[in-house]
Amino acid sequence: EQAAEIALRTQQVLMEETGVANVADPLGGSWYVEQLTDRIEAEAEKIFDQIKERGTRAHPDGQHPIGPMTSGILRGI
Structure with a gap:
């Protein structure tokens, strides 16, 4: 009986602190x-x-071939 109550209280605390009960599908x-x-x-x-x-x-002109490729790498994602 005590273990069941601890489990219930743990779930209630998690629901309250994470707000998981505020959405219909928390993993949606x-x-x-x-x-x-x-x-x-x-x-x-x-x-x-x-x-x-x-x-x-x-390269002979001093440009590193990777430099232009990495500028703005996450833009547009």
């Missing part, structure tokens, strides 16, 4: 996080492929 937005993660991964793979193609050594 997890698809968005998953989709965003997939998009970031796909963009990172493209960048890695470009780095492999260009190499990592500085």
Whole structure:
């Protein structure tokens, strides 16, 4: 009986402190996080492929081949 009461009180505290009871589906937005993660991964793979193609050594003009690729890397995601 005491264990059941502790379990109930624990759930009540968590509900109150996290606000999980304030929404119909607390994990309903997890698809968005998953989709965003997939998009970031796909963009990172493209960048890695470009780095492999260009190499990592500085060019004779002093420009590093990776610099322009990394500016604004998360823009548009």
